Amino acid sequence: MEDVLLLIVVIPLIAGLFVLAMPARSHGVIRAIGLIGALIPACFALAAYLAFDQRQINLQFPFTTTWMSIANAYNSLTLHINLGFGVDGISMPLVMLVGVVSTLTMIRSFKVTERVKSHYFWLLFLTMGMYGVFAASGIFTFFFFLESTLVAGYLLINIWGGEKRHYAATKFLIYRGLASVVLLAGLIGLAYVYASTAQAASNSVFIPNAPNFLTFSISQLLTEAQLIHIPAASQDVLFLVFLLAVLMEEAFVPFHTWLPDTHEQSDTGTNMMIGGALMKIGLYVMLRFAVSMLPLGLAHYATWLAVLGLVSILYGAIVAIASKDWRRLIAFSSISHMGLVLLAIGSMQEIGIQGAVFMLVSSGLLTALLFFTVGAQADRTGTYKIENLGGLSKSLPVISGVMLVAALGSVGLPGLSGFISEFSLFVGGFAAFPTLSALASLSMILAAFYLLWAMQRTTFGPANQALPDMVDADVIEYVPMVILVALVVLLGVFPGVLGDVVHGTAQAIAARIGG
């Protein structure tokens, strides 16, 4: 099991290279390689998930190898940059999420007929990048893979997107690129501040495996976070830098406008990848670095987080009501949901942290499912405009039914994964910010309003005569729908499946920020 994470990250890349080696015409082979290249890592991820030791709070399945060593002639110290992987209770579920979403995306993308070869290559590349981001145990590794997702995402939108794809792709690139730059500054600052503080404290505190120079190892930083005290002023500044990066990365208001455009212009498979997994990176960064390593900064800006979260929650929910395109609606809905996570992180409660991971996973699954079903109906009707649809329950009962499940899940219906996430987040929120949380709870009503209203206009009512004749889901389409619905129900009925994995790490983080 030692190398499992390395395999998970590398296999999609190898499959991608195989895809490149294939003749461009042989679509069947390329699709098969794509599917296998995503399925094998997903199986490995599942194996890792099952083998995950819930009592451990260190990074598990560690793998480290030196990538490059940069000698510094000035002070004769060497900076070791490692390729390192390892997961804990926060990242393990997200790795699993990437496995699920990427595999199902490969299946969905069987429908792509244009430039199949490069489509699959970039999908596999994006898969590798997301695995790498969540599995990384080093700052450099993390950032490397983060940037690779940027490239792949940009190309996927830019080549296979809708009418205004160039505009959307550029926006995606600029926003996320900018976020990466800010994030890089924060990461380097973080490593530097930790190194200098550790250096200063080395006389009084024993730090195991203390490096003699900057360390980029996340587990080392997490250990040091418990031993040394970073000055509050540095924490505040760094936290702000991280916050800014996360606001852009995760599309929080007012840095959100790229997300609706991106989703509106991307094809279904790309939307599943972006909405289902890529959009979890920002808050993962928040939990991994800002929250775990800068507890004083978090305490200082907790109320800010809550307020920013609230703004996103309500703004997203209200604009979603007025959205006329299903994909924009989903985008705003996910902005609203992510705002709730931010609010809960601001609450600094263990339940809030746990709920945050729940919400990331749950909204990943539900967003992927929503995009899948909305895309499936658009394949048939040719439109995403809500006003042009109607009465789809008649012609597409299965797809409409699954769409309803996804919508109800997003609304937070018990029995589906959305409920326990929302509940945990609100418990955390109310413990710290009752008034803000009470305002945030309006979003539960608004969510019911916009999603069910959209459902009513899409699937209920008399069939729209302008729509063509349609056939319901085929066998290939059943696979993603059945798997996603099954997972959503599984998490809803037995949240312990996820909760047991998350709990230990959430507790550890809470202990760090609470004490």
Added chain:
Amino acid sequence: MIGLTWLVPVLPLVAYLVLLFTGKRMSEVAITTISVLAVLIGFVISITVVSSVAGHGPYAPVVYNWLTFGPTTITMGYQVTNLNALMLLVVTLVSTLVFLFSKSYMHGDERFSRFYQYLNLFVFSMLGLVITSNLLELYIFWELVGVCSYLLVGFWYFKPEAAVAAKKAFIVTRVGDVGLFIGVILLYLGTGSFDFTTIFAHLHHFSSMQSALGAMGRDAITHLMTVQTWVTISALLVFVGAVGKSAQFPLHVWLPDAMEGPTPVSALIHAATMVAAGVYLVARMFPLFQASAAASETVAIIGGVTAIFAASIGLTQRDIKRVIAYSTVSQLGYMMLAMGVGAYVSGMFHLMTHAFFKALLFLAAGSVIHAIDTQDLFEMGGLRKYMPITHATFLAGALALSGIPPFAGFWSKDDILTAAFDSGHYVLYAFGLIAAFFTAVYIFRVYFLTFSGTYKGSKHPHEGGIAMTLPLIVLGFLATFAGFINTPFAPLLGNFLQPNGPVGYDPPANWGLMAISAITGLLGIWVAYSLYSGGKRADAFAKRMGILYQLSFHKWYIDELYAAIIVLPVVTIADGLQFVDRYIVDGAVRLLGEVGYAGGVSLKYSADGQIQTYGLISVFGIAIVLIVALLIGGVL
């Protein structure tokens, strides 16, 4: 048998799953058999549960760990108390009858098996709600019940009204659900538990978990409020949930619209069981409401106002199902009134009798609709001849609803009125009495318009099959005699519900008040008879009432009011914000891009392609750099 209680909700769930996977290939008979059997076995188990509880008193909850949740562990399980057992019995009984009735009502529907799937899922959720062991679990089933209602109201999704009504039902109850949601969270934060017993034990001081949170300096709850305010706010929020589900004023608007669903659904969900869940919730959380006088008073006032308000609307509606729907709202108001004034037993008693006679009325109405394919009262008439069983049972239901002794409704409604009077809520008593008068008027208006006079339609009406008449007969029997389980002479139900001494306030019988309410009922029937039996006096009377008639007919314009002050502003704000988002927030972003682009475009003209210009500029540039360097170096 008490160990088999879990089977009661699980059987319908199994039936649901079976139908989900194989329902399409099954015959209607097979589907009905499976479904009816599932609830019927549940009913049999419930009987044994009730008898066992009557002997032993409540049983300890059976729970399993569900999720580690912060410092606590959430459990899931079930619990049998006297209250739960009673509800089990009522729900399974009514469900069995409605399941049976639906067989012929839905006969030939394209999605017959889907209908039974939803019904089974609903019964599962409702039974789960009833025997839940903690508040979070209750909330889970509470929402599931709501979504089943959504699915069933919108069952005929191709009708635009049904689609709108389903959405409205879900969203309006969602408003209440959010209240309950926050209430659950507040109670958890104050007590560190979702268990009913733990919560009730901590109503006078915050629990130790609260102090644990306090040590972390993040106990916003204790900072913001005292224990008493916390209890009151929590109780009110829980009540908001009940208001939504039980369609109390001001969240009553969804229930009449929900009548777009198939009639058996109206009978089961929107009359007998789900809407009573709000009352059940208040009963389950009774100690919480007892701990806060303000909250109880609110419950009573909302209940009383709803009772008279909905009854006044029921007087003028043209749609047979809507009249009965408003009647339901009104009767639920009575139950809330009972809970508010502390009359726990009376409230539950009325819940039970109401479940029987209201299910009966709905099913009878369904039988009528099934026979003549219209819901408009003014297109009916004279059906007594064609449908004798429906007529007789409807009459029993109407008499029970009007509170005419010795029918079931008399005993329970009178209990509530007595309690309101005795506890000093004279205004609410007056409301209740006037509502009782209205009740008798509107239900006998329906009766006379439907069954007396001459038949105005063209389709030949006839009685449905045995599957339709059998439930009517059973319910007719119950509507007539169920009241006797809690008469002042033999308060069996009271004793059953209060095994450990009195709960709340149980007033002694007051013969004078009983006589008054019986007379009020009879008076109402007489008014209905004189207005609607035969002659055209009704129209003239309506004209004379003028504005009052309009108010009642247009449901006090509440829907229009909500559309104007809530829906319209929300949609307008949404459109406005969408505009802001597109053109101001995103506009700013694009402006930034445009500025960069424009800057680049304009600066490019400085590059004219003349190598000599570039050279010249470079030379001057180098010169300037040199001079600066020399200045800094101190040479110049």
Added chain:
Amino acid sequence: MALQPFLALAAILFGLGLYGALTKRNLIIVLISIEMMLNAANINLVAFAHFLPKPNIEGQVYALFNIAIAAAEVAVGLAILLSFFRTRDTSDVRDMNSMKW
């Protein structure tokens, strides 16, 4: 002989070359002006090499390199000029402005 006169000569030569390169219209003159600047640099190289505390030959070697490069540059420059003249029928530098944005 001192170093300064050589430097002055080189500076003057460079200044003339620069002036010519930046102002003359005819591409041939511009090329010649560039040669003048290169030669100014050569004078400097040789002069410094000679007047160093330890005089050496390296300056002259570099000067030779420079001359070789200058020859190559003129060859290329004249080739461009010829081709330009053939297509545009002019040798005016101001007409060489198509290589912009």
